[in-house]
Amino acid sequence: MTASPATSSSFDYDAIVIGAGLSGMYQLYRLRELGMRVRVFEAGTNVGGTWYWNRYPGARFDSESYSYGYSFSRELLEEWEWSEHFAGQPETLRYCNYVVDKFDLRRDIQFSSRVIAAVYEEETRSWNVTLEDGGHFRSRFLITAIGPLSTPTLPRIEGRDAFEGKSFHTARWPHEPVDFAGKRVAVIGTGATGVQTIQTIAAEVGHLTVFQRTPNWCAPLHNGKIDADTQSKIKAAYPEMFRRCQETFACFIHTPDPRRAFEVSDAEREAFYEKLYSERGFGIWQGNFRDILIDRKANATISEFVARKIRQRVKDQNVAQKLIPKNHGFGTRRLPLETFYYEVYNRDNVELVDITETPIERITPEGIKTSTREYEFDIIIYATGFDAITGSFDKIDLRGVDGARLKDRWKSGPQTYLGVMVDGFPNMTMLMGPHTALGNIPRSIEYSVDWVTGLIQFARDSGLTRLEATPAGVESWTDHVKDLGVGLLSSEVNSWMTGINSNVEGKQTRIVARYSGSAPAYRERCDAVAANGYQELALG
Numbered sequence: 001m002t003a004s005p006a007t008s009s010s011f012d013y014d015a016i017v018i019g020a021g022l023s024g025m026y027q028l029y030r031l032r033e034l035g036m037r038v039r040v041f042e043a044g045t046n047v048g049g050t051w052y053w054n055r056y057p058g059a060r061f062d063s064e065s066y067s068y069g070y071s072f073s074r075e076l077l078e079e080w081e082w083s084e085h086f087a088g089q090p091e092t093l094r095y096c097n098y099v100v101d102k103f104d105l106r107r108d109i110q111f112s113s114r115v116i117a118a119v120y121e122e123e124t125r126s127w128n129v130t131l132e133d134g135g136h137f138r139s140r141f142l143i144t145a146i147g148p149l150s151t152p153t154l155p156r157i158e159g160r161d162a163f164e165g166k167s168f169h170t171a172r173w174p175h176e177p178v179d180f181a182g183k184r185v186a187v188i189g190t191g192a193t194g195v196q197t198i199q200t201i202a203a204e205v206g207h208l209t210v211f212q213r214t215p216n217w218c219a220p221l222h223n224g225k226i227d228a229d230t231q232s233k234i235k236a237a238y239p240e241m242f243r244r245c246q247e248t249f250a251c252f253i254h255t256p257d258p259r260r261a262f263e264v265s266d267a268e269r270e271a272f273y274e275k276l277y278s279e280r281g282f283g284i285w286q287g288n289f290r291d292i293l294i295d296r297k298a299n300a301t302i303s304e305f306v307a308r309k310i311r312q313r314v315k316d317q318n319v320a321q322k323l324i325p326k327n328h329g330f331g332t333r334r335l336p337l338e339t340f341y342y343e344v345y346n347r348d349n350v351e352l353v354d355i356t357e358t359p360i361e362r363i364t365p366e367g368i369k370t371s372t373r374e375y376e377f378d379i380i381i382y383a384t385g386f387d388a389i390t391g392s393f394d395k396i397d398l399r400g401v402d403g404a405r406l407k408d409r410w411k412s413g414p415q416t417y418l419g420v421m422v423d424g425f426p427n428m429t430m431l432m433g434p435h436t437a438l439g440n441i442p443r444s445i446e447y448s449v450d451w452v453t454g455l456i457q458f459a460r461d462s463g464l465t466r467l468e469a470t471p472a473g474v475e476s477w478t479d480h481v482k483d484l485g486v487g488l489l490s491s492e493v494n495s496w497m498t499g500i501n502s503n504v505e506g507k508q509t510r511i512v513a514r515y516s517g518s519a520p521a522y523r524e525r526c527d528a529v530a531a532n533g534y535q536e537l538a539l540g
């Protein structure tokens, strides 16, 4: 049988997008421009994705606010004013709502609608999507915008449900304020989220106990308000700033220093590190010597520098020692940026428990029992992160040709074409899925959405109804992504970027979950595919 054209009215929609974070919102905007009938299904009750769910105290950007916002609308850039260099979550959520209302996107977004299954049907060349409430919808195209960090994980600790106080995962934070005054609070986890939470609540709580398994290297955020003069300078410089983001390795405004760490004298290196440590944002990570993330000795110089800073900032040297990472070098995991985080441990009401020394045995009705002590708490905060990159895919029963499950296909690690498609899953494209360039993510989102939109427009204009990556294309891209990971110090470290999560079954073996090449190289490759009329795909 001949399948109907891409705009077929026999389906509920031309395209279904799963997720209404920054990816889903922009994808809706672009497909609507093509005049397509689009439906976005979102599990939450509002837009914003990351910024909708992560309402924990102190949640904020590590990207400069103005480099994070959408760049596609000059009008939006003129209208919106970020109040801080690194905006807090409430402001970013307001921004998302502003965007969705400005472009009248809300009417095509269906909230409280979790997609639990999506099955490809060859006969009609369409996707059949099932919602948790039993609703079924059919569309030609399926676009996943389900987030690289959107499926939270809780630690596998016995007795978690027995706790009689309040407990929260940071990514499932209540919408109402949580009263910490005078409370005995535990935070489990010291990744980027744990760091933001700890530094924000320490002064408010009665007593805070931080349970740390792996300390992370942190560097100062140096946030600040944006005054009127700076605001107008930022606006005037938008075109130049976004151009710079296009050129940098990971789309941040920070450009790596062209020198190697040992090309300069010890004194110069020290002065350079001091400068980076005193500057805003990810400069110390993304704007450092070009070899610190590939050369062990170069990396040791910055690790030693930051370790010294920790020792200077934390009064009790036993505590300082515990806060210094031993199993990975600076910047080889996602770098948390902090605001007086280390000084928190100088407070009388804060205690650090190293659970590699005294493991947590179980959660009790009153609190937490380690191998040496029982602690009583009113509130336990799980800052235990996400089942990253593939976690949200695993939660959906995604089936392609002949009912093949994506989860099975990716059992030994993701396999993708450009991080956007998978052979055997025709007409499905992924935004910010595995093997894409992440970095300063909205910059990557805008590129990927534009690329996917171009592909769909091409299909429509050419009367195509079936777009599929080829097995050879998938193999080649997957090999390429694996090759790019070779020689990076981050590839030798357990982290969400290498697919490790001790709290998720089956995620104990390292995989290559993300594209670690440069964003310009990624775009160049994808642009070439489009320029060549998508001939690398199986088109039908």
Ligand SMILES: Cc1cc2nc3c(=O)[nH]c(=O)nc-3n(C[C@H](O)[C@H](O)[C@H](O)COP(=O)(O)OP(=O)(O)OC[C@H]3O[C@@H](n4cnc5c(N)ncnc54)[C@H](O)[C@@H]3O)c2cc1C
Pocket: 018, 019, 020, 021, 022, 023, 024, 041, 042, 043, 044, 048, 049, 050, 051, 052, 054, 059, 060, 061, 062, 063, 068, 113, 114, 115, 116, 145, 146, 147, 148, 149, 150, 193, 392, 395, 396, 431, 432, 439, 440, 441, 442, 445
């Ligand atoms: C605390 C925190 C801080 C961050 N800070 C930065 C930063 O400073 N800079 C940066 O570049 N990145 C940052 N990130 C990464 C951030 O995730 C991205 O910047 C960006 O928001 C991703 O947008 P997205 O739309 O792709 O995914 P998300 O924002 O995660 O949105 C995905 C949406 O899909 C929905 N969804 C998932 N599965 C389903 C389903 N089955 N059915 C229906 N809906 C579903 C989710 O509910 C969610 O709303 C941060 C992440 C976190 C968690």
